[in-house]
Amino acid sequence: MVLLRASGLSKTYGQGRLRVEALRGVSLSVEPGEAVALMGPSGCGKSTLLNLLGLTLPVTSGELVVGGEPAPTRERERARLRNEFFGYLHQEFAIVESDTVAANVTIPLEYARPRVGRRQRLERARRVVESVGLGWALRRRAAELSGGERQRVAIARALVNEPSLVIADEPTAALDLATAGEIVTLLLSMRQLGASVLVATHDPRVAERCDRVVGMADGRLVAEETGISTD
Numbered sequence: 001m002v003l004l005r006a007s008g009l010s011k012t013y014g015q016g017r018l019r020v021e022a023l024r025g026v027s028l029s030v031e032p033g034e035a036v037a038l039m040g041p042s043g044c045g046k047s048t049l050l051n052l053l054g055l056t057l058p059v060t061s062g063e064l065v066v067g068g069e070p071a072p073t074r075e076r077e078r079a080r081l082r083n084e085f086f087g088y089l090h091q092e093f094a095i096v097e098s099d100t101v102a103a104n105v106t107i108p109l110e111y112a113r114p115r116v117g118r119r120q121r122l123e124r125a126r127r128v129v130e131s132v133g134l135g136w137a138l139r140r141r142a143a144e145l146s147g148g149e150r151q152r153v154a155i156a157r158a159l160v161n162e163p164s165l166v167i168a169d170e171p172t173a174a175l176d177l178a179t180a181g182e183i184v185t186l187l188l189s190m191r192q193l194g195a196s197v198l199v200a201t202h203d204p205r206v207a208e209r210c211d212r213v214v215g216m217a218d219g220r221l222v223a224e225e226t227g228i229s230t231d
């Protein structure tokens with residue numbers, strides 16, 4: 001079964017003179033267990049595409065199938081799928097600095113239905129935080145951690161609900177080279193847990209480690225022009 005399938009997705013922002021056609025008929029599938037890199041210049045529509053596929057923005061037109069079913073339009077069902085099916089990872093980590101690592105990682109579990117009890121939430125957080133190598137930091141405040149460690153916290157949070165697809169928008173852009181390499185290794189290791197990964201990136205070093213690269217320009221997918229050298 002295809003995990004996610006988009007056909008002819010379009011997205012228009014604004015109206016009249018402010019109208020921006022950010023996506024113009026994008027078709028893309030993601031298979032279970034694969035990592036797909038989305039590459040293209042700034043402003044070409046990568047974030048918009050990720051937001052449509054991850055159900056954080058409504059499509060203007062086109063078809064989207066998530067886990068074999070048409071993507072729901074009702075907000076309640078979209079929220080449930082966001083929580084169950086997807087994990088999200090952002091460039092700026094989007095973690096709560098003043099909270100502990102454990103508190104940050106349990107956030108998605110607080111919205112899970114059926115409800116997950118407090119003890120089980122903490123236990124699952126502990127396991128996933130250990131799996132990203134931060135067991136020692138469970139009770140630390142996020143503000144006390146380095147950039148790479150914060151991104152590990154964000155990865156743990158993206159994984160705590162055992163998502164089918166992790167959507168990552170420029171997850172290494174705010175990191176130095178060595179740390180970025182470690183974070184990509186961790187991100188791609190999610191495949192062993194059965195998750196697929198869809199990652200928007202400017203960085204060919206990230207893209208070349210994925211199973212497949214999809215190029216994007218001006219709101220459309222373009223033929224494999226990745227700029228990746230194979231020598």
Ligand code: ADP
Pocket residue numbers: 013014020021022040041042043044045046047048049
């Ligand atoms: P990328 O992620 O590749 O940098 P984006 O998806 O962020 O590209 O943006 C695609 C186009 O849509 C750009 O021209 C951008 O200015 C425009 N855009 C993005 N978000 C909005 C918004 N909320 N309102 C209006 N225009 C937007």
